[in-house]
Amino acid sequence: PDVEWLYEVPEYGGGVGTGYHYFMVTPNEGYEPRKAEIVVKNEAGGLADTVYVAQKAQEKPENYLRVQNKHFNVAWTGEIIRFDIETNVDYTVVMPQVEWMYEETSLNDGAGHHYILVTPNESYETRSAEIIIVNEAEGVADTAYVTQTAQERPEPVLSIARDQCIVSAEGESLEVGVYTNID
Secondary structure (H helix, E strand, O other), rough: OOOEEEEOOOHHHOOOOOOOOOOEEEEOOOOOOOOEEEEEEEHHHHHHEEEEEEEOOOOOOEEEOOOOOOOOOOOOOOEEEEEEEEOOOOOOEOOEEEEOEEEEEOOOOOOOOEEEEOOOOOOOOOOEEEEEEEEEEOOOEEEEEEEEOOOOOOOOOOOEEEOOOOOOOOOOOOOOOOOEOOO
């Protein structure tokens, strides 16, 4: 299945005939149970069978607050990202003090969905920031992490407008045009 929490561990695996395949199920840190299907097929013979995997959820504490999707990798061109809050308390979103990212409050729907505009990264350096979601009175908090890739550096260019100059015997002043994107 196309899920991050369940994957095959091939170094223990079976092979042709009756064999065993081993799968790793990562801990469910959420408060909702989750399900997936593993389909075993023989394409040539048209045979198939399915294993159904169901994983329980953690029990919710009295006061909880959790960012469901915590890690964002944003292209240098920028985008609007959405993170969701699962909670039973009021909370505050604390944005980092950066100029390249801000909350799009007009898109927030009041159901725990928050939208952040990440502007294009005009530099050649990767940048990152943390968004903190907190209820100080209840002592609960969580963090979302945003990393934005750097703009790709252009290939260095150095070009002379004219590569030959014929100068008289008396000497003279020359003008040579240089086009470059480097020092």
